[in-house]
Amino acid sequence: MSKLDGISPEVIDRFHLDRLPFHQAATAPDELMRLHGARVVVTGGGGADLGQAIVHRFAALGARVAALDLDLDSARAVAEEASKNWGADVFAVHADVTDWDDVHAAVAGAAERMGGLDVMVNNAGGGLKLHGPFLDIRPEDMRRIVDLNLFGVLFSSRAALDHMIPQDRGRIITIASEGGKSRVDGITVYNSCKSAAIGFTRNLAHELRNTQVSTVAVCPGVMVGPHALARLAGEGSRASISALEESYERLNAGRFSLPEEVANMVAFLAGEAGAYVSGTAVSVGGGLSD
Incomplete structure (x- = not known):
């Protein structure tokens, strides 16, 4: 007996009741979070901080993963380690997310190798070590930050939709x-791009509401990976250290995070257990924005 028995086809169609995952009530939560066979692309997958953490989390959950990165050697190193650690199919692909043709070709190649595309993680980004007052940022550096953190997201998302919509x-x-x-002081242009990425997520989710393609954003705070550790060891500029200090004072969690803690949320949202979280920006920042 179906739970929809007695409801007219018109009502089922009007509210997409046939999409409700009734089976979840009888499914163990850990099974809902598994990603066996999921076909995943992670831009910036060669990154020493969050990129590698996301690749490893997906690989550990049974996904097939393409680590896209401008630095192919770094992506290969991450892919090889993830493959070895988790026995997963992980491979590296060269891609410049700021180049429309290049990222489309890279995503198409990865999708062809995996037989499709289920999850796109727009991870490529960063402040390019350009900390300081907005008045001191050169116009060419503004453009570099915007190209990477906004146009990179737009281009990669568009490339993914070529495969997801059909x-x-x-x-x-x-x-x-x-x-x-x-x-967050000292990174005004970067923060503005991230605000735009959140707005893009909300608007795209609305456009896709009548499909089974969805989108969500994840908002890390300060992650302590190799780059942050180097800054704390004295390799960062005074402006970058000030940004860390200012952020730390606002944390409710009383500590910074590891990249793996953010990657946990990314993996959760990619699975069936997190599928209803859509068109919003999920904070994983220890209360930084609260």
């Missing part, structure tokens, strides 16, 4: 930032 299934997860919800 199959009427897919998930786009964009790495934004707590700085996109609140102020």
